[in-house]
Amino acid sequence: MERLLTGSNIRRRLPLSALSAVLLPLLLGACGHGPLLDQAADDEMVFYGPTPRIRGFDPVKAGDVASAHAISRMYEGLLQYAYLERPYRVEPMLAEAMPEVSEDGLTYTFRIRRGIYYQDDPCFVETGGKGRELRAEDFVYSIKRVADLKNASSGYWAFNDRIVGLDEFREASAGSEPTDYDLPVEGLHAPDDYTLVLQLKRPFPQLLWILTMHYAYAVPREAVEYYDGKQGRPLFINHPVGTGPYILNSWRRNYRVEYVRNPKWAETGRVELYPTVGEPGDEERGLLEMAGMPLPFIDRIVQLVVQDDSTAWLMFLTGQFNSSGISRDNFDAVVTQAHTLDPTLVEREITLAREPTLTIFYFGFNMDDPVVGQNKKLRQALTSALNTEEWVRFHNNRITRPAGPIPPGIAGYSEKESPFPFDLDRARELLAEAGYPNGIDPETGRRLQLTIDLGSAESAEVRQSVELFTSFMDRIGVVIVPTYNNWPAFLEKLERRQMQIFRLGWVADYPDAENFLQLFYGPNGSPGPNHSNYRNPEFDALYEEARVMHDSPERTALYLAMAEIVMEDCPWIFDAQPLSYSLTHSWVRNFKAHDFPYGMIKHYYIDNDIRRAWQARFAR
Amino acid sequence: MTTPPIDNLEAESRSLWADAWRELKRKRLAMFCLWVVLIYTGLAAYGEAVYRWHQAHDRTPAYQVPDLEKQYLPPSLFREMEPAREGESRVRQVARHLGTHPLGTDGLGRDVFGRVVQGTRIAFLVGIITSMIAIPIGVILGCLAGYFGGRVDDFIVWLYSTFAAIPGLLFILAIAMVVGKGLTGVYLGIGLTTWVGLCRLVRGEVMKHKARSYVQAAQALGLGHFRIIFRHILPNIFHIVIVTFTLRFPSAVNTEVIMSFLGIGVQGEPSWGIMIGNARLRLWQGVWWEMTFATLAIFGLVLAFNLLGDALRDALDPRLKEQA
Numbered sequence: 041m042e043r044l045l046t047g048s049n050i051r052r053r054l055p056l057s058a059l060s061a062v063l064l065p066l067l068l069g070a071c072g073h074g075p076l077l078d079q080a081a082d083d084e085m086v087f088y089g090p091t092p093r094i095r096g097f098d099p100v101k102a103g104d105v106a107s108a109h110a111i112s113r114m115y116e117g118l119l120q121y122a123y124l125e126r127p128y129r130v131e132p133m134l135a136e137a138m139p140e141v142s143e144d145g146l147t148y149t150f151r152i153r154r155g156i157y158y159q160d161d162p163c164f165v166e167t168g169g170k171g172r173e174l175r176a177e178d179f180v181y182s183i184k185r186v187a188d189l190k191n192a193s194s195g196y197w198a199f200n201d202r203i204v205g206l207d208e209f210r211e212a213s214a215g216s217e218p219t220d221y222d223l224p225v226e227g228l229h230a231p232d233d234y235t236l237v238l239q240l241k242r243p244f245p246q247l248l249w250i251l252t253m254h255y256a257y258a259v260p261r262e263a264v265e266y267y268d269g270k271q272g273r274p275l276f277i278n279h280p281v282g283t284g285p286y287i288l289n290s291w292r293r294n295y296r297v298e299y300v301r302n303p304k305w306a307e308t309g310r311v312e313l314y315p316t317v318g319e320p321g322d323e324e325r326g327l328l329e330m331a332g333m334p335l336p337f338i339d340r341i342v343q344l345v346v347q348d349d350s351t352a353w354l355m356f357l358t359g360q361f362n363s364s365g366i367s368r369d370n371f372d373a374v375v376t377q378a379h380t381l382d383p384t385l386v387e388r389e390i391t392l393a394r395e396p397t398l399t400i401f402y403f404g405f406n407m408d409d410p411v412v413g414q415n416k417k418l419r420q421a422l423t424s425a426l427n428t429e430e431w432v433r434f435h436n437n438r439i440t441r442p443a444g445p446i447p448p449g450i451a452g453y454s455e456k457e458s459p460f461p462f463d464l465d466r467a468r469e470l471l472a473e474a475g476y477p478n479g480i481d482p483e484t485g486r487r488l489q490l491t492i493d494l495g496s497a498e499s500a501e502v503r504q505s506v507e508l509f510t511s512f513m514d515r516i517g518v519v520i521v522p523t524y525n526n527w528p529a530f531l532e533k534l535e536r537r538q539m540q541i542f543r544l545g546w547v548a549d550y551p552d553a554e555n556f557l558q559l560f561y562g563p564n565g566s567p568g569p570n571h572s573n574y575r576n577p578e579f580d581a582l583y584e585e586a587r588v589m590h591d592s593p594e595r596t597a598l599y600l601a602m603a604e605i606v607m608e609d610c611p612w613i614f615d616a617q618p619l620s621y622s623l624t625h626s627w628v629r630n631f632k633a634h635d636f637p638y639g640m641i642k643h644y645y646i647d648n649d650i651r652r653a654w655q656a657r658f659a660r
Numbered sequence: 661m662t663t664p665p666i667d668n669l670e671a672e673s674r675s676l677w678a679d680a681w682r683e684l685k686r687k688r689l690a691m692f693c694l695w696v697v698l699i700y701t702g703l704a705a706y707g708e709a710v711y712r713w714h715q716a717h718d719r720t721p722a723y724q725v726p727d728l729e730k731q732y733l734p735p736s737l738f739r740e741m742e743p744a745r746e747g748e749s750r751v752r753q754v755a756r757h758l759g760t761h762p763l764g765t766d767g768l769g770r771d772v773f774g775r776v777v778q779g780t781r782i783a784f785l786v787g788i789i790t791s792m793i794a795i796p797i798g799v800i801l802g803c804l805a806g807y808f809g810g811r812v813d814d815f816i817v818w819l820y821s822t823f824a825a826i827p828g829l830l831f832i833l834a835i836a837m838v839v840g841k842g843l844t845g846v847y848l849g850i851g852l853t854t855w856v857g858l859c860r861l862v863r864g865e866v867m868k869h870k871a872r873s874y875v876q877a878a879q880a881l882g883l884g885h886f887r888i889i890f891r892h893i894l895p896n897i898f899h900i901v902i903v904t905f906t907l908r909f910p911s912a913v914n915t916e917v918i919m920s921f922l923g924i925g926v927q928g929e930p931s932w933g934i935m936i937g938n939a940r941l942r943l944w945q946g947v948w949w950e951m952t953f954a955t956l957a958i959f960g961l962v963l964a965f966n967l968l969g970d971a972l973r974d975a976l977d978p979r980l981k982e983q984a
Contacts, residue, residue, distance in 0.1 A: 499923075500940065507768060507928075508726050
């Protein structure tokens with residue numbers, strides 16, 4: 041999922057008002073001590089948790105994390121991530137096996153599994169409401185839906201300019217008449233019910249990652265056409281019909297959502313098994329104890345939309361929720377300096393998982409800017425001036441500073457240090473070589489002044505982090521003037537290339553360095569994702585060579601070479617790779633942090649005995 | 661019957677201010693508030709000087725330089741004393757302790773005292789500049805409406821009723837959004853929305869004066885309208901402007917603080933609103949000083965100005981004096 045982030049999104053949460061932190065315990069106290077959630081029956085396995093607002097359940101429309109999670113419980117795609125394996129690997133889900141790829145890398149042939157059925161739903165008129173079997177044509181239809189302009193899908197980037205004829209289909213869907221889904225797309229067809237053929241314009245090995253995403257999930261055409269919002273029928277976006285392990289039981293928008301095990305799986309004898317292979321260490325952590333057992337374990341998932349972080353936190357502490365993130369405000373109270381859990385939480389048998397995320401935050405230079413764009417030494421000087429240790433400390437050790445564009449965990453990552461680590465003397469030297477001795481701009485006789493643009497200033501944390509950045513640059517004599525925009529204004533300026541420096545983040549769409557390196561590819565300049573408008577013929581040539589290659593040592597070598605070019609040219613100051621911290625209670629088993637955790641809940645297991653014992657001990 | 665000598669008349673007219681001053685001096689609380697306001701003014705002037713000096717010399721002022729080693733130091737009185745330096749007397753040690761970060765440091769290790777003082781500068785800038793925008797608008801429109809009456813009056817009354825009907829803060833936010841974040845937005849936002857009350861007062865007052873004989877005399881002499889309004893009527897109602905100024909000054913400061921707190925006010929300079937916004941994050945972990953001192957600074961300023969404004973109104977209102 042492509043997402044551009046501001047600094048504020050380093051923590052995906054609202055600033056906690058101090059007042060609410062003080063008042064909430066009182067308020068909760070005043071409301072009585074009854075749990076907000078119903079209690080599970082004795083042997084029923086129920087997962088309770090918070091969720092951000094869910095916008096809807098239409099796979100083509102969801103662009104946010106909460107909706108993607110919801111969708112991935114009820115719909116499935118051809119492929120999925122192997123749950124335990126690292127580095128990440130895809131494995132078949134609704135496909136029988138990995139696809140056959142033609143010699144030239146352009147044709148992908150998938151065999152679809154037999155005996156996969158949609159959930160029962162009135163939309164299947166022909167079968168009298170019984171869920172029908174999955175067909176290859178469903179994938180053709182689903183991908184066409186992403187391309188349909190009328191759906192305004194947030195996921196078209198994944199297929200844009202890749203599948204033969206799909207762009208033409210998109211153009212044809214622009215008119216005011218209903219889109220004709222019978223219009224054939226050359227590169228997207230199903231010769232029979234169990235075969236799907238995709239033809240690409242040029243080799244694109246990352247297609248396999250794309251096919252794990254919810255944009256490529258199988259959607260039954262009957263449901264989309266039946267749930268049109270007329271005659272009392274809900275809209276399709278509010279009424280999911282899928283093949284997945286769960287079905288939607290009840291949904292009260294912005295309040296509560298509940299999923300239950302899909303009865304169709306038992307009825308049709310569908311079997312999915314817990315993986316038997318993990319990465320080294322998984323065995324010791326008990327992640328393989330249930331290897332080979334049928335999925336899903338959990339019978340029911342109940343999630344509440346909790347707007348206030350401290351409420352969610354209290355619900356986790358009292359055992360009402362099974363898992364939680366850690367907000368920045370809570371961080372000091374939860375995690376010690378040594379990155380271990382606070383003893384009071386250890387006593388409550390809460391476990392902490394800390395994983396680097398495939399996300400990079402950066403200060404980008406606009407290479408079209410006459411000052412920073414033309415002056416490599418200046419960019420190198422500013423890169424060297426960012427005090428890594430203080431920066432990390434300011435962020436409460438919740439980040440590490442990446443050296444280059446490829447984060448650890450994916451091929452192409454190098455342990456090598458940045459060529460421009462924090463070094464004030466070197467920074468000053470470079471600045472002098474750049475033509476600004478002591479930061480003095482010879483033209484004006486004053487210190488060099490640069491402007492940084494930010495997406496929002498609502499949170500005090502963003503403001504303070506910018507002030508800190510400003511002071512780092514100030515130490516070598518460069519004055520940074522912040523401009524706080526609102527988000528739309530920021531995007532517009534970005535697209536018009538009107539900025540000098542800006543701060544953004546990139547969350548990987550799939551675990552392939554190509555996803556990060558495309559951000560430096562010349563033809564991707566703004567309004568494309570290369571917002572620095574970085575252009576380097578040498579880099580572009582390597583990128584064009586590597587992007588059509590399948591995973592191989594040669595490709596990794598190209599990735600490394602590209603990363604080095606970028607690190608030398610410094611179009612970005614790489615400043616942060618956030619770590620994700622997640623807390624789980626002792627009764628949640630088989631939990632493993634994943635960068636693309638969609639649909640993974642089917643692997644989780646709730647140990648009711650432990651839960652009851654815990655509640656007897658800690659919950660009133 | 662003898663006409664009173666001209667110079668006597670002048671002495672009489674000057675004595676309105678002199679009277680007011682005497683009246684004010686009698687009130688101890690008012691004088692105290694005046695002193696408080698003067699001290700704040702001094703701090704603001706000092707802050708402005710510091711700011712200008714650093715601008716002129718192209719340096720970064722100390723109150724802007726973070727030092728993460730000193731994050732969240734409590735105020736001097738609440739923290740342990742550093743060990744004495746070699747050869748340092750006990751008195752000096754205590755003095756040094758009290759003198760370094762007397763009000764503690766913020767999340768980036770910057771001196772809270774220095775930032776509170778700089779906040780005074782922003783507060784005064786906002787108070788004064790918004791007054792310079794709002795008061796002329798209010799006075800001029802009020803005078804025109806009151807003096808000319810008829811359609812001019814209708815139009816101006818319609819205009820200020822419209823302004824008054826829009827919720828104040830929303831309007832300010834809208835203007836600030838259009839102009840852009842930063843001080844200009846704050847000035848215009850507050851300046852362009854807060855003239856209504858003054859305009860009303862002035863309009864009523866001018867209507868009253870218009871009927872007075874000195875205005876009729878001036879009209880009979882054939883003086884121009886604007887000369888009558890601004891040379892003859894305005895000086896007679898000027899005390900309203902002064903009282904309004906003292907009363908709207910603190911409310912402008914308040915509004916600025918709210919705007920900065922919401923993140924659409926001052927950018928990049930320490931303002932009390934920003935300090936409160938920043939301090940909020942750690943308040944529940946016991947970091948109380950930044951919030952407390954910024955709040956106290958606002959509290960003191962607003963209270964002093966309000967009490968002084970009330971006293972001034974009493975002193976300048978001729979009716980109250982007659983009763984006395």
